[in-house]
Every structure is written in structure tokens, then in C-alpha cells.
Amino acid sequence: MKNIFISFIIFNALFVSAKKYDMVNLTNNDGLSNSSINHIFQDSNGLMWFGTWDGLNVYNGREFKVFKPEPGNPQSISNNIIRDIVEENANIRWIATDYGINRMDLRRKIFERYFINKQYTTISSENSFLIAKNGSNNIFVGVNEKGLFFYKNKTKQFIRLKRQVTID
Numbered sequence: 353m354k355n356i357f358i359s360f361i362i363f364n365a366l367f368v369s370a371k372k373y374d375m376v377n378l379t380n381n382d383g384l385s386n387s388s389i390n391h392i393f394q395d396s397n398g399l400m401w402f403g404t405w406d407g408l409n410v411y412n413g414r415e416f417k418v419f420k421p422e423p424g425n426p427q428s429i430s431n432n433i434i435r436d437i438v439e440e441n442a443n444i445r446w447i448a449t450d451y452g453i454n455r456m457d458l459r460r461k462i463f464e465r466y467f468i469n470k471q472y473t474t475i476s477s478e479n480s481f482l483i484a485k486n487g488s489n490n491i492f493v494g495v496n497e498k499g500l501f502f503y504k505n506k507t508k509q510f511i512r513l514k515r516q517v518t519i520d
Contacts, residue, residue: 390405
């Protein structure tokens, strides 16, 4: 009897705390570009980002904005398969796709593409491009079979890391 009473108290506590959260089911009917989601991220502005097999989706609580590659526009995202999303700061997002890394400037609404040249076009695995950020908001990228790179904001270029690097 004691175990049943304790179980009831635990179940009741869980049920009451679960009521504090609103759950919303978002689908393609709501504007999501693809129901196969690879990555979910909430940024410091409260926006929800969904990386799918068919575009980068940003949800503001009411509607989706979808970003896909635009042929002939080098300032659009490089690929529609989104693998990772990282926030550098309130205005910059980094997005890993199957064909490179993209730096998204939210104010200007443009993408800068990295690792989109003949040297990096062969995709040898699903996660050929990985993004990470340290506590100082420095961006690091791993490129499969090519190495680890650091993004230098001053020159807007990636520098391949060797054994020791001084970050200024």
C-alpha cells in the first residue's frame, strides 16, 4: 500500500508539472519544408530553427520562413540538406549542410559560403562538416578528411589548425 501511495504522489507531481508546457505539433501543413528534421535549435531571440532534408526553417511562433539554395545566387544557402545550426551571436548563425558551411547574417539576410570549392566537394559521409563554438564565441569547423579549422573574424576566413594556434 505504501508503494502505491508513493507512486501516486510521483505520478501526480509529474502530471502537474507537465501542464506548464504548451506542446505544438508543427507539420508541412504549417509551412515546415520537410517532415524529416535533422537538427532543432532555439536561438537567443527565442526563434526555433529546424534543419531538414529540404531547407533551413525558422519559426517565430506563428509562421515559417524557409531558406533554400537559389540557383545563380551565391548569397543563398549552399544546400538544402541542413545538418547543424550554431549561434555565434544575436545576428549570426552558422549552418552546416551537405555541401559546406554557411554564415548567415540575419540583419542583411544573406549567406556567406565556405568550403564550397573543388577541394571540398566530395562528400564522404553524412556529417562531412561539423560546427562548434567555444565560450568566447569563436567558431571551429571540422571538415571530414581535411582537418579542423578556426574562423578568423578579421579576415572572414577559416584557418586550418595545426598543433598550436594563438587566437587574437
